[in-house]
Amino acid sequence: MTVPGAWFLTLAAILFVVGAVGLLVRRNVLVMFMCVELMLNAVNLTFVTFARMLDDIGGQVVVFFVLVVAAAEVVVGLGIIVAIFRRRAGATADDISLLRG
C-alpha cells in the first residue's frame, strides 16, 4: 500500500502551522527557535513530497540548500541567544522588552 502524496503535504502543512503557532505562543527563546526549525523542516517535507509527485530531482536538491542555510541560521541564532543569556540568565521573550513605543 502506498501512502498518497496529499497525506504528506497535509502532514507538512500541519507541522508548519504547529511551528508557526508555537513561535507565537511560547515565551522561551530557545523553544521559539526550535519552532522555526520545525517550520523549515515542514517545508523540507513539502519539497521532497513534491519532488516525488513530480518525479523531478530538483525538489530534493533544494532540501540540501535549506539544511545548510538552517545550520548557518542556528549558529548565528544561538550566538545571539548566548550573548543575551550572559547578561540576563533565564530571560524569556517577555523580558526582552526594552525597546517599545
Added chain:
Amino acid sequence: MIAAVAQVQPGQPLQLPHVDWVTIGPAGIFFVGGLAMLLAGVFLRRRVPRGLWSGTTVVIAVLALWPAFHLWHQIASGGARTAIADAVVVDGFSIFIDVVIISAVVMAALLTDGYLRRENLEGTEFYVLMLFSASGGMLMASANDLIVVFLGLEILSIALYTLAGFQQRREGSQEAAIKYFVLGAFSSAFFLYGIALVYGSTGSTNLGVIADFLRTNSLTNGLLLGGFALLIVGLGFKVAAVPFHMWTPDVYQGSPTPATAFMAAVAKAAGFAALLRLFVSTFNTYRLDWQPIVWALAVLSLLVGSVLAVVQTDVKRMLAYSSIAHAGYVLVGFQTASNRGVAGALFYLFAYAFMIVGSFAVVTLVSGRGDTDASLDAFRGLSSRRPALAFVFTIFLLAQTGVPLTSGFLAKFYVISAAVEAHSYALAIIAMIAAVIAAFFYLRLIVVMYMAAPAAEGEEAAPTARIPIAVGAGMSLTIAVGFTLVVGFLPASVFDFARHATLLKL
C-alpha cells in the same frame, strides 16, 4: 542548477554548467573582498593605521562598479540574458540594484569608521559583515531561480542579524538582534514555504520555466495562489511593509546606528528587487490575482507608517516608521506592474538609499557615545551648535517629505504618476494624503532643530555638548546630500538609468 542535476547519466562524467564569473562579478567581488578583509584583519590586528578598513571597504565597493559597468554595456549591445545554468540573470534591473547597494555600502562604510572609534570597537568584522550582507542582496537582485533568491535572502539576513547585535554588551542592541533574528527566521520560513508551493504547482524553481509554464497553463487551484501569498509575506517582512512591519521600529532603534543606516537602505532595495522580479516579471500573467494584495499592502504601509511616525519621540523610531511609509511608495510603483511603475520604484529606491543613510548618519553623530540619546530633545537647537549638520539634516528631511528640487520629490512624483497612468487613482490620492501626514513630523524635527525656544520652567535646557564630526562621516554626508540635491535639480540621467534598467522579459 536544477538543469545541471538532471544531466547526470549513469557512467557519464558529471556535466558541470559553464560558470560565467563576470555575471556575478559585483557580488563576487564583495564576497571575495570580505573574505580577504576577514583574514587580513586577523593577521594585521592593531598594526594598521585607523581608517584603513573603512577605506578598503570603499575600494572594494568601487571595484565592484567595474563589472557592473561592463555588464551594463554588454546588455546595451547584446541584450539581457541568463547565465550559469539559468540560475542567474543579467539585465539592467539587476545592475541598477547593484549600483544602489554599492552606493549604500560606500556611505555606510565611511560612516562606520568614526562610529567604531567613538565606541572603542576594533577590527574588520563590521565591514566584513556589511560586505557579505551586500553580496547577498546583489545575489537576490540577479537571481533567476527561487532557490538563488532564498540563498541571497539568507546571506543578506544572517549578516544583518549579526550587525544588529554588534554592540553585544548593550541591551538595546542584543534585543534588536534577537527580535530581528526571530522574526527574520519566521519570515524566511514563510518565504520558503511559498517557494515549495510554487514549485509544487509549476514543477520548477527556475523563474524562466515557471513563467513559461504559467503562460501556457492556466492554474485554478489554490496551491499557486497560496504560494504567491506566502512569498509576499516573506518578502514583505524584509521590506517592512505593513502588516509585517512590527520588528522595524525596535530593530532600527536598538541596532548600532550605522548598521541601521545600512539595513534600511540595502535590505529594502534587495527585498524589493526580489519582489519586483518575481511578481512583475515571472508571475506577470497572474497579476490580476496579486495586484489587489499589493494594493492593500501599499495603502496600509503608507497610512500606518505615516500616522505612527507622528507620535514617536525618538528620532530613530520616527525614521523607522517613515521608512515603512517609504516602502508604501515603492509598493505604489510595484502595484502598477508597468514598466513605468518599475522605473519609478527603482528611482525611489536609489534616492531613498541616499536620503536614509544620510539621515541615520546625522542621528549617529547627534546621539553621541553609545547611541544613548536620539530623542527629539537631543536635536533641540542643533542649528546653533552645528549649523552645517542641521542644514544637511534639513535637506534629508525635506527630501523625505517630497519637497521639490530634491530627489525625494521626483521619486514620489514618478511612482504616483505611474499609478495615475495605470488608473489607480485611489492609490495615488492615498499616497499624497500620506505625504501630507508625513510632512508634519519631518517639519516638526526641522522646527525643533532651528527654533528651539529658551527652555521654559521645568523643562530641560537644550543640550550644549559639542558634536564631533568624523572625517568619514563628513564624506558620507557630503555624498548623500550631493546626490539628493544634484538629482533634485538634474534628474534626467538617473531617471534614464532607471528607465533603461528593465527586467528581462521571461
